[in-house]
Amino acid sequence: MKKGFRLIALLAALALVAAACGDDDTSDTTAPPAATTTTAADTGGDTTTTTEEMMTGPVFDIGVTEEPCPGGSPDRGCILLGSVTDQTGTFAAASPGLLAGHELFWARVNASGGIGGLFDVDIVDEAIVNNNYDPATHVEAYQEIREDVLALAESLGTPQSLAALPDYIDDNMVAAPATWWSGWNYPESDAGLILEAGASYCVEAMNAVDFALGNLPGGAATVGIVHFPGDYGEDYLAGVKIAAEANGLDVVFEQQTLPISLDAAQTEAINTVVTQAADVTFLVMSPNETATIVGSAAAAGHTKPFIGAGPTWNGALLLSPAGPAFEAGIYFNSAPWGSWATDTPGHAALRASAEAGGAPASNFVSAGWVEQYPLKAVLEAAVAAGDITRAGVVAAAKSLGEVDFEGMVETVADYGANPIVTSSYIGKVDPAAPDGLTVVAGPFTGPTAAGYSYDGPCGG
Amino acid sequence: MTQFLQATVNGLSLAAVYALIAIGFVVIYKSTQVLSFAQPALVLTGAYFVSYFAFSLGWNFWLGLGLAIAIAVFLGLFVERTALRPMIGKPVFSVAILTIGLDIAIRTVINDLIGVDFRGVGSPWLGQWDWGGAVVRHAQVATVVITVVLVVGVVAFFRYSRLGLAMRAAAFDQEVALAQGISVAVVFAVAWGMAGGLAAVAGMLIGTSFAGVSAGSAFVALKALPAIVVGGIDSLPGAVVGSLIVGLAEAYAATYQAGNFDFLGANFSQVVPWLVMFIVLLVRPYGLFGTKEVERV
Numbered sequence: 001m002k003k004g005f006r007l008i009a010l011l012a013a014l015a016l017v018a019a020a021c022g023d024d025d026t027s028d029t030t031a032p033p034a035a036t037t038t039t040a041a042d043t044g045g046d047t048t049t050t051t052e053e054m055m056t057g058p059v060f061d062i063g064v065t066e067e068p069c070p071g072g073s074p075d076r077g078c079i080l081l082g083s084v085t086d087q088t089g090t091f092a093a094a095s096p097g098l099l100a101g102h103e104l105f106w107a108r109v110n111a112s113g114g115i116g117g118l119f120d121v122d123i124v125d126e127a128i129v130n131n132n133y134d135p136a137t138h139v140e141a142y143q144e145i146r147e148d149v150l151a152l153a154e155s156l157g158t159p160q161s162l163a164a165l166p167d168y169i170d171d172n173m174v175a176a177p178a179t180w181w182s183g184w185n186y187p188e189s190d191a192g193l194i195l196e197a198g199a200s201y202c203v204e205a206m207n208a209v210d211f212a213l214g215n216l217p218g219g220a221a222t223v224g225i226v227h228f229p230g231d232y233g234e235d236y237l238a239g240v241k242i243a244a245e246a247n248g249l250d251v252v253f254e255q256q257t258l259p260i261s262l263d264a265a266q267t268e269a270i271n272t273v274v275t276q277a278a279d280v281t282f283l284v285m286s287p288n289e290t291a292t293i294v295g296s297a298a299a300a301g302h303t304k305p306f307i308g309a310g311p312t313w314n315g316a317l318l319l320s321p322a323g324p325a326f327e328a329g330i331y332f333n334s335a336p337w338g339s340w341a342t343d344t345p346g347h348a349a350l351r352a353s354a355e356a357g358g359a360p361a362s363n364f365v366s367a368g369w370v371e372q373y374p375l376k377a378v379l380e381a382a383v384a385a386g387d388i389t390r391a392g393v394v395a396a397a398k399s400l401g402e403v404d405f406e407g408m409v410e411t412v413a414d415y416g417a418n419p420i421v422t423s424s425y426i427g428k429v430d431p432a433a434p435d436g437l438t439v440v441a442g443p444f445t446g447p448t449a450a451g452y453s454y455d456g457p458c459g460g
Numbered sequence: 461m462t463q464f465l466q467a468t469v470n471g472l473s474l475a476a477v478y479a480l481i482a483i484g485f486v487v488i489y490k491s492t493q494v495l496s497f498a499q500p501a502l503v504l505t506g507a508y509f510v511s512y513f514a515f516s517l518g519w520n521f522w523l524g525l526g527l528a529i530a531i532a533v534f535l536g537l538f539v540e541r542t543a544l545r546p547m548i549g550k551p552v553f554s555v556a557i558l559t560i561g562l563d564i565a566i567r568t569v570i571n572d573l574i575g576v577d578f579r580g581v582g583s584p585w586l587g588q589w590d591w592g593g594a595v596v597r598h599a600q601v602a603t604v605v606i607t608v609v610l611v612v613g614v615v616a617f618f619r620y621s622r623l624g625l626a627m628r629a630a631a632f633d634q635e636v637a638l639a640q641g642i643s644v645a646v647v648f649a650v651a652w653g654m655a656g657g658l659a660a661v662a663g664m665l666i667g668t669s670f671a672g673v674s675a676g677s678a679f680v681a682l683k684a685l686p687a688i689v690v691g692g693i694d695s696l697p698g699a700v701v702g703s704l705i706v707g708l709a710e711a712y713a714a715t716y717q718a719g720n721f722d723f724l725g726a727n728f729s730q731v732v733p734w735l736v737m738f739i740v741l742l743v744r745p746y747g748l749f750g751t752k753e754v755e756r757v
Contacts, residue, residue, distance in 0.1 A: 092571045092675035256726040263669040264474040267714035288671035295670035299595050316578030322670045
């Protein structure tokens with residue numbers, strides 16, 4: 001009996017091995033002979049029309065299935081996306097919001113007929129992996145999902161994404177970055193695989209300095225900056241220094257600080273801010289450190305303004321012990337797009353989707369949403385070209401024309417050749433706004449960003 | 461002088477948080493000979509649930525704190541019973557690695573629950589005093605007072621309660637303790653439960669900061685590691701003294717390094733606890749109050 005069982009087990013194992021090692025031509029590049037497509041008008045609702053057309057569908061291979069997405073239209077195939085995000089590291093708090101933004105975005109796309117009427121898009125749960133904000137972990141995490149998805153809805157962190165870039169190149173993997181490093185604007189840095197959305201940290205910083213010059217009551221003859229180490233802090237720092245030099249401003253301090261959510265851990269930065277007392281201090285960190293530095297500095301009597309990079313703000317900071325300091329009007333926020341209540345079609349769609357989906361009014365949700373526009377445009381272009389293989393997607397990305405951000409970010413006319421966006425926004429604290437911010441300037445391109453020569457990453 | 465006073469207040473409140481976490485480390489180590497790397501997860505769990513009850517739901521702060529402590533105690537017991545108990549007799553290294561895995565798993569879940577918004581803990585200590593020019597937040601004073609009360613309570617527990625005596629006996633020699641009718645299983649469970657409760661209070665105290673509760677709150681717990689190594693990994697007084705040394709050294713470095721020792725670079729204060737640990741290890745490998753291990757060869 002035991003022997004028989006072993007024999008059966010052995011035969012079963014051999015069969016499995018044979019199946020796995022067999023001729024897998026059928027799973028290589030596939031072209032559905034005929035596609036039955038359900039096309040819904042963008043406006044959705046009752047105007048949905050169904051057309052059957054005999055056509056040869058686009059060829060596809062990894063990360064695309066003829067079967068529908070879970071909960072998707074039964075008449076459409078499925079494009080599988082992955083996400084290499086940070087669930088346990090420095091930006092772990094941002095990850096749920098970013099993911100919510102992605103899911104809201106693609107749910108709307110799917111509800112509006114999917115990609116080219118042929119495919120829905122699904123971010124596969126098992127392909128959402130954790131990079132712990134660590135480059136080596138990012139590479140390992142990516143390698144777990146590289147055979148399962150067509151593209152990445154998120155690749156979080158610049159050093160992390162750069163570490164995985166050789167693998168992305170090997171795999172023809174395009175990725176929407178949760179990082180606004182200026183290097184993504186240049187194919188020499190990203191091989192044209194990273195699909196950035198909106199102004200880089202550097203451009204955002206240049207515009208923020210130009211805003212400070214003309215709009216802050218005390219002027220901005222001296223500026224200081226407290227920043228995280230790494231791409232986020234240093235790219236923004238580079239932008240501040242470029243604009244300061246262009247305007248003859250004195251940078252009185254550049255204080256690096258670390259992402260540690262304890263008041264005492266920010267003592268060095270707080271002391272620097274209070275004792276150096278620059279006319280305006282730029283903050284490049286996460287909301288938690290922002291609360292600590294603004295709250296502690298205000299408690300120590302500091303009244304000069306702060307301008308924080310986009311990720312420094314979270315509307316719930318108004319509920320923190322630092323809330324009164326924020327409400328006192330000493331904090332402004334620079335961002336690549338407007339705050340939650342901004343009047344653009346994209347913002348309106350985001351608000352409606354978030355309300356329906358129960359997502360919070362958060363700039364991380366906005367970021368997760370906005371960063372999907374170029375990926376959507378690339379997928380649509382690839383489907384239109386009849387090739388949604390990885391190579392086809394890369395070719396579509398490199399020759400992509402216009403990307404319409406529905407007004408959230410200025411439309412990019414020739415994305416494949418020049419994805420640089422030079423306009424950004426400034427918001428001020430408004431407790432009545434859903435995310436606590438109201439736009440006071442933007443979209444605008446300051447003189448520094450307008451005159452800057454974009455020939456490589458700002459930080460060099 | 462104002463600067464010195466400010467640094468001292470900052471250092472004491474920092475040391476108080478480290479001390480609560482360090483005591484958890486030591487209690488588990490003394491009872492089970494396991495260095496638990498799951499403490500950050502317990503800290504974050506406590507912080508999150510205080511925030512959930514007292515901030516999100518708006519319940520009474522003390523009720524929220526009590527419930528959060530209960531949940532963290534339960535989590536500690538659960539971890540001990542389901543993951544650690546089966547590992548009795550296995551190499552200490554394997555058990556320590558297991559606690560790292562537990563830490564990552566629990567923190568991933570809690571991080572998801574924390575979400576994207578700011579989370580306070582609804583503490584009543586929102587004001588501040590001006591002590592000779594130094595800004596002293598009510599929360600900092602509350603941190604020190606609560607820690608002192610809990611440390612006294614823990615010491616009294618070990619000294620005067622039957623269970624505390626049993627735990628000391630088990631820590632000294634498990635086989636002899638078993639022979640005396642002490643349930644080592646209960647000792648293990650109480651150690652983990654106690655560490656969970658103390659971690660929850662530490663998490664709440666971390667959450668009283670301007671930054672509130674975030675995924676990063678967990679990392680504060682790692683600073684308790686140099687504190688216990690400095691004090692001696694199996695010494696409760698050592699955990700407190702080590703935390704004081706580490707907390708004050710960190711605060712003084714944060715205040716005085718800039719402008720005096722700029723060549724050390726920014727944020728050198730974050731390295732100071734580990735530097736202190738390194739120096740103490742060179743001089744006293746078992747820490748200031750640790751038990752010297754003697755092995756018969």
